[in-house]
Amino acid sequence: MAEAIMEIDVDAPPSRPNKGKSPSASVVNGVKSGPWVEKYRPQSLADVAAHRDIVDTIDRLTNENKLPHLLLYGPPGTGKTSTILALARKLYGGQYQNMILELNASDDRGIDVVRQQIQDFAGARSLSFGVKFSVKLVLLDEADAMTKDAQFALRRVIEKHTKSTRFALICNHVNKIIPALQSRCTRFRFAPLDAAHIKERLQYVVAAEGLDVDESGFAALVRLSNGDMRKALNILQSTQMAYQRVTEEAVYLCTGNPMPKDIEQIAYWLLNEPFTASFRYISDIKMRKGLALVDIIREVTMFVFKIHMSSDIRIKLINDLADIEYRLSFGCNDKLQLGALISTFTNARCALVAAAN
16 A cells, blocks of 8 residues: 655744844944944044044045145055045045046056056046036055056046046055156155054944953054054954953954063063073963064064163164064074074173173
């Protein structure tokens, strides 16, 4: 007797209602949860964290319809791209995408791109419906990566299309921009951000995300960022993903940088212990805490400035530390360079004793 096999339809589990935040609640500045450097990028010129003198100057030139070609240069993470994008949103509003051509370092920006894509965009008639500022904007991010031939070709394009187009060049190293381009632009230098501006912006992000960060955590974030807001936000985001409470220890453990107390201990060994003992102690702490010798040398160099010693000994010591770091950048053996580090401090100790006697 054949058995009748019945197929049973299994209903899908009912979808649970979202009892938490609404989908739009996790959206800040039009960006869903993701990298905080994009989620909290300033959307207007008033939101830019620092460099108020530069931002106010650009804002005033815009209001008077006298915007020149711009050359913004300075270290990364200081607000150069954010300032230009905020300016473009102010100028064009909803027509933002139609009135701006943005090329980054990831794009091909050889001489052919300058002659074709940039020149075609600059020469095309703008369809600026409802836009007060009818002049188009070409944004060249990481302009110092452009070839010399492309920069010379761009010089002529800027001259030819000045009436209809403004060019904004952004770079880290202004010396890689040819003088002919520099002379056609108004230059603004974006210096590394002050600790107060970085901390203020971090406090805003911490409040928006509901994080638990103590004062030592803020101090560590500001210290490790070195004036780079992008770096500070990346460190904060990675640390809060690994630890529930963002403290100084959590920040240093997440980034792999040696903690200040470890640097003080290493400096004590270098200045007081014999060669063999120092080598053993430092090798042990490197292995236990996963420290890189190049990071130790950089932090110890900063510690040397705090030690009271004569100028000639300090100069010799810092020169030797610079040579060791240079050799490490070429992939030299860590153990040999650690021995060189201890030998350098041993010589400095001998010189200090001789000077005291």
